[in-house]
Amino acid sequence: MTNQPYEPYEPYEGYDPYQQQPPAQPQWGYEEQQYATQQWQGQTWETQTHAPVQAAAAPQTTAPETAYPAPQSYERPYVAEQQQAHPAPPQRPQAPTPEPASSSSSASASAESAGQGYGPATLAGNARITDAQRARLEGRSPIIEPGMQPALLTALLGLLLAVAAPISSYALVVPLVVLQAVTAAGWFRLNGMWPARQGIALAFLGGVTADVAVLVAGRDQAPAAILGPLGIWVLLTLVLQLRSHADPDTRMYGLMATVASSALAIIATGFLGADPDAVSVGAAAVAVAVLARALPLPTPASVAVSLLAAAGAGIAVGGMTGLGTKGALIGASAAVCALVGHRAASYDYPSRFVHFTAGVALPLTAAAPVVWILH
Template identity: 70%
Template sequence: MSDQPYQGGPYEGYDPYGQQQHQAAPQAWPGQSQAGYDQYADAYPQQGYDQQHTQQWQGQTWETQTHGHVQAAETSYLPPQEPYAPQAPAPQPPQPQQPEPAPEAEAATAYGPATLAGNSRVTDAQRARLEGRSPIIEPGMQPALLTAVLGLLLAVTASIASYALVVPLVMLQAVTAAGWFRLNGMWPARQGIALAFLGGLTADAAVLAAGRDHAPAAILGPLGVWVLLSLVLQLRSHASPDERMYGLMATVASSSLAVLATGYLAAQPHAVSVGAAAVAVAVLARALPLPTPASVVVSLLAASGAGIAVGGMTGFGTKGAALGAAAAICALIGHRVASYDYPSRFVHFTAGVALPLSAAAPVVWVLGRALG
């Protein structure tokens, strides 16, 4: 390619749009004389270009692809540029590979406790079912001892006075409300627990004010009101519809258990002594290291014997055997519920302690009045 400036006339190449007559006057090339440029100005008189405003390129320019210094004359033709492709990094010396985690370790990270907020991980109970194991874990001897202590307090204070019975009864209602919510995986649930506990206290006050003769209305009235309050509480919630329905069921069930526990206060004192003592003995027998069928039979027999013994001391007589067995059946159902779905230690020391006694309260109240 020659380094001499271009001296020819106007470019007459192919013009597909027929607009060559409107082509702008070319600019001067670097090193081109002013006379050569005047030829272009004379060749385009209709454009009216002002030479004073015509930009002239001097010296070097930049090539936009390679960012290198090139001469202006060399820019008339550029070879096609290959697209930039990142080079692969140089091979590094081989490093020792980390051992892959065992399938058991990966499975352990995929499980976790269920939450009301929508935890998508698999719960421990679901994992147990997938592995062919039972999700039932019984509370054990320590919660059974606490249940026995609370049952004996109910049995002793019932024979003293109604106001003395209120003290262990309020403890039972508080532990029932907290344990039920935790058993259902809802924690913290302060509003629901407080509402259920307040329902139990309201029923206690109503029975004390109305007397045992009017106990059905004093218990069923607060129970119906607290169902409506539970509904209102969930309607004010900003959670999803499924979570609100789940919370409604838990709140209603917890409130019902707390209110129905007032049956100990509404029942005859001798029936309370027999039923609470039978529950205490039944739960202790159920915690013994025996096969489940044998443990259930031993529990029922022990509860019947306790009913007869306490019935003889209180004047309830041999009818205490039937009341003790019935109370023991309800207590074992509550014990089973507290053992369901891989409960935590907190569940065992709340629901595991309270549910056997709370579940037996309606039977002690109704059957005690029928037999007494």
């Protein structure tokens, strides 16, 4: 104890608690800066309708305090994130509160982009599904038949084959090469692979090779002249796909499409290896069957009319060529294969290009093996 009066502690040097302090400036933390960066990267409804947040001055106190005002523009994304992370239990449905459509859609897009890194929502739905998939989800059929115009082209090409077959093998090669080219291009487009110039050229070259082999070896050696190029082209396609630098799925898909297209183009050479009379009967039957199938009738009735018309055409042309009643069997069998090819060209919402390539060629190409076997 001393007799000296009480002296208060001196404040720290440079610090005056009674000195007028300037207004405190808001300091943004790491999370707020991140939200602010995300806020201005895309156009959301908060950046369009809300004014920028102004910093509020802190009250005068003995020590400066840092103010952290809650930004209004982040309330909705934060609430949306919390709702996604902790969904509320199901409740009794209530009448929805009317809200502007633009605000709700933009808010959901902002919440998704801020929380999950996804792009903004679209009004047209999921753009990654095909029309055929959407049709199946909606209960609609993805089958669209080629129609009358491709059927007329098929009938014209079939009549050319039927007329050229009795003349000579070299005359038959001309419409046959056209058929093989249209088959190769149509099959690749039907499988969604376009442009695929190398695959189309490879498949067409396989068909031409088989044609040359049959012309050189003769009709008697047609089985070996057709099956030989078929095996060689399968191996060639395997080698080319193994040398490809594409991803495994793409290579497998290209391998299957190229092998199938090459096989179809080579099998069409069966018209060249079959008896000319059988070629005339089969090609005429396919022409009549496809025209009957294009008539505006229910599908069961259209199929029945097509088969009956093809059998009648087989009998008629068979009577002119000397095949007789055997022409009915060839005509009906060729019509069945033609309807299978017609169905394949109608699958999975085909385009107009598919209808005028695969829709024209596949009915005739599919009938070639039957004509060759039954001649």
